[in-house]
Amino acid sequence: GQNIDQPTEMTATEGAIVQINCTYQTSGFNGLFWYQQHAGEAPTFLSYNVLDGLEEKGRFSSFLSRSKGYSYLLLKELQMKDSASYLCAVRAHQAGTALIFGKGTTLSVSS
Amino acid sequence: EADIYQTPRYLVIGTGKKITLECSQTMGHDKMYWYQQDPGMELHLIHYSYGVNSTEKGDLSSESTVSRIRTEHFPLTLESARPSHTSQYLCASRTGTGGRDTQYFGPGTRLTVL
Numbered sequence: 001g002q003n004i005d006q007p008t009e010m011t012a013t014e015g016a017i018v019q020i021n022c023t024y025q026t027s028g029f030n031g032l033f034w035y036q037q038h039a040g041e042a043p044t045f046l047s048y049n050v051l052d053g054l055e056e057k058g059r060f061s062s063f064l065s066r067s068k069g070y071s072y073l074l075l076k077e078l079q080m081k082d083s084a085s086y087l088c089a090v091r092a093h094q095a096g097t098a099l100i101f102g103k104g105t106t107l108s109v110s111s
Numbered sequence: 112e113a114d115i116y117q118t119p120r121y122l123v124i125g126t127g128k129k130i131t132l133e134c135s136q137t138m139g140h141d142k143m144y145w146y147q148q149d150p151g152m153e154l155h156l157i158h159y160s161y162g163v164n165s166t167e168k169g170d171l172s173s174e175s176t177v178s179r180i181r182t183e184h185f186p187l188t189l190e191s192a193r194p195s196h197t198s199q200y201l202c203a204s205r206t207g208t209g210g211r212d213t214q215y216f217g218p219g220t221r222l223t224v225l
């Protein structure tokens with residue numbers, strides 16, 4: 001089976017940097033995704049990692065260590081609009097290679 | 112921008128009614144998925160499909176059924192809705208041709224059963 005853990009809530013201020021951690025246990029690992037979800041809306045894709053290391057995309061970066069079953073999402077120069085839930089998801093070989101999601105981390109950005 | 116659509120966006124119905132939630136995508140994706148998400152909770156996979164005439168149940172037990180007669184269409188049906196079915200239902204799709212291909216989500220249907 002799969003198990004994905006991430007903190008429930010985090011708070012930060014505008015302009016700051018925040019790191020959201022995710023640990024996972026899965027069989028047949030086939031990639032790790034980060035999604036952003038605003039309240040009442042559908043998740044939108046942020047990043048993808050399948051090899052160890054850092055992937056950078058603008059203000060967002062994501063890191064993966066497969067041996068440790070660990071990933072983090074780094075958000076820089078925080079803006080108020082970054083207040084949302086951030087979902088860590090793992091793709092496994094089973095279940096139609098669907099993404100299996102963690103509970104998500106609710107990030108609140110204040111001025 | 113992902114071309115995946117869900118209707119209706121919001122639905123309020125009484126107990127015992129039969130309902131069908133529609134999901135369509137115009138990207139020619141083979142793999143499609145249904146997730147259920149209660150407010151503030153995680154997404155749970157309830158159904159998936161590899162392609163036409165393929166349907167499988169996901170991790171979360173669900174009383175709903177799905178069909179995949181056409182590539183672009185993956186409707187979800189509840190034969191007799193109950194208050195416990197109140198939730199948000201999210202449809203998603205991907206090409207299925209490689210690990211990096213992104214899973215795109217539709218806007219969701221928020222269902223309330225009275």
